[in-house]
Amino acid sequence: MATIDDYVARVEGTCGAEKDVIVIFKYEKKDEAIANILKKATIKNKIAGIIFELSFQDQSFRLYSSGKAIFRSIKNREILNKLLSELLL
Amino acid sequence: MNNLGKGDEVLVSLMEHHSNIVPWEIVSKLKGFTLKYAKVKPDGTLDYDDFEGKLCGRTKIACLSQVSNVTGVINDVKRVAKVAHDNGALMLVDGAQSVPHMPVDVQDLDMDFLAFSGHKMLGPTGIGAFYGKKEVLEKMSPFQGGGEMIREVEFNQGQEHCKVSWNELPWKFEAGTPNIAGAVGFGAAIKYLEDLGMENVLSHEKELTQYAIKRMRESSKVTIYGPIESTNKLGIIPFSVKGLSSHDVALFFDNYGVMMRSGYHCAQPLHQVFELESSARASFYVYNTEEEIDRFMEILKELDQL
Numbered sequence: 371m372a373t374i375d376d377y378v379a380r381v382e383g384t385c386g387a388e389k390d391v392i393v394i395f396k397y398e399k400k401d402e403a404i405a406n407i408l409k410k411a412t413i414k415n416k417i418a419g420i421i422f423e424l425s426f427q428d429q430s431f432r433l434y435s436s437g438k439a440i441f442r443s444i445k446n447r448e449i450l451n452k453l454l455s456e457l458l459l
Numbered sequence: 460m461n462n463l464g465k466g467d468e469v470l471v472s473l474m475e476h477h478s479n480i481v482p483w484e485i486v487s488k489l490k491g492f493t494l495k496y497a498k499v500k501p502d503g504t505l506d507y508d509d510f511e512g513k514l515c516g517r518t519k520i521a522c523l524s525q526v527s528n529v530t531g532v533i534n535d536v537k538r539v540a541k542v543a544h545d546n547g548a549l550m551l552v553d554g555a556q557s558v559p560h561m562p563v564d565v566q567d568l569d570m571d572f573l574a575f576s577g578h579k580m581l582g583p584t585g586i587g588a589f590y591g592k593k594e595v596l597e598k599m600s601p602f603q604g605g606g607e608m609i610r611e612v613e614f615n616q617g618q619e620h621c622k623v624s625w626n627e628l629p630w631k632f633e634a635g636t637p638n639i640a641g642a643v644g645f646g647a648a649i650k651y652l653e654d655l656g657m658e659n660v661l662s663h664e665k666e667l668t669q670y671a672i673k674r675m676r677e678s679s680k681v682t683i684y685g686p687i688e689s690t691n692k693l694g695i696i697p698f699s700v701k702g703l704s705s706h707d708v709a710l711f712f713d714n715y716g717v718m719m720r721s722g723y724h725c726a727q728p729l730h731q732v733f734e735l736e737s738s739a740r741a742s743f744y745v746y747n748t749e750e751e752i753d754r755f756m757e758i759l760k761e762l763d764q765l
Contacts, residue, residue, distance in 0.1 A: 384706045384721070384722060385721070385722025385723050385724075385737065386704075386705065386706070386721070386722040386723055386730075386736050386737025387730075387737060388704055388706070388736050390706055392706065392710070417764050418761070420714050432710070434711070434714050435714060436710075436713055436714045438710055438713070440706055440707060442704075
């Protein structure tokens with residue numbers, strides 16, 4: 371059974387006053403991760419197919435075609451994992 | 460550390476990298492001296508009146524970066540060193556952002572100590588250099604014990620202890636087996652930069668900085684922090700793009716293979732001066748070109764669509 375660890379290489383907290391997190395997808399799974407996310411999230415804006423401004427369950431985030439996503443004001447890792455599970459699996 | 464105690468003061472500025480703040484905070488709690496912070500003006504330049512006004516007979520060490528790692532602003536360390544010495548204090552300069560980018564003459568600037576890092580100047584990580592005036596280092600005790608830094612360790616059987624004497628400089632401060640591979644790599648990086656000529660490195664960076672600032676000001680969404688004249692700054696440009704966090708900006712550029720730092724850049728107090736949550740930072744070095752700045756601007760303009 372697939373888990374988010376199949377897709378996520380690592381999660382980094384951003385440096386700064388903002389409490390954002392950057393999710394970096396595994397290189398070999400990034401295209402699949404992006405496709406899965408785009409199927410489920412609502413696209414609010416996109417630029418040249420390389421940056422997507424998305425929302426999912428009242429959470430806004432940006433997804434980059436390089437295989438990275440930035441989630442704003444995530445309170446803790448459990449909430450992030452739940453979101454990623456629903457978006458990726 | 461042995462020369463600092465209660466009643467003494469150490470002065471730093473609010474534009475310092477955390478590496479010139481955190482160690483002083485730690486040691487001040489251990490030794491009981493007072494750590495003071497000099498102000499930075501809203502334009503990112505040092506408030507010299509505040510810095511010099513906080514120097515007094517109690518100040519043992521004044522610490523200042525020669526170049527800010529956030530704004531690239533060049534501080535007049537010669538001026539500050541003179542006032543520090545007039546008050547009987549020693550002058551410690553953080554040269555991590557200056558030594559790799561410009562000629563630095565420790566004798567002309569009359570600094571007592573200068574520290575800089577290998578990885579900021581094309582060298583390996585995990586190694587740096589520390590300069591100290593010989594007469595000052597002679598008076599100081601070693602901060603680490605081990606091999607090489609001693610002249611003798613003579614066991615006295617009657618007293619059941621060893622009588623230890625220190626080696627000459629610089630070995631007195633170089634305990635144990637050093638980072639030999641790192642030092643060889645660091646030496647090669649220094650030779651490479653010396654062959655380029657530090658005056659040439661400086662003028663190349665100033666040209667790029669001037670050009671980049673001129674181009675960045677074309678965008679109405681971009682705000683640049685710190686001085687915008689290249690006369691007193693090096694090739695570091697902190698900026699923000701209206702409506703975007705610095706991390707969005709950095710990730711956007713990352714898509715195009717352009718790397719930049721986002722966040723506090725290990726200088727949170729300076730971001731508090733600018734009232735910023737974080738900033739994006741474009742920086743240039745010997746390998747960058749005007750064409751790359753043009754490419755940077757093309758990408759920056761695409762961000763206007765967001």
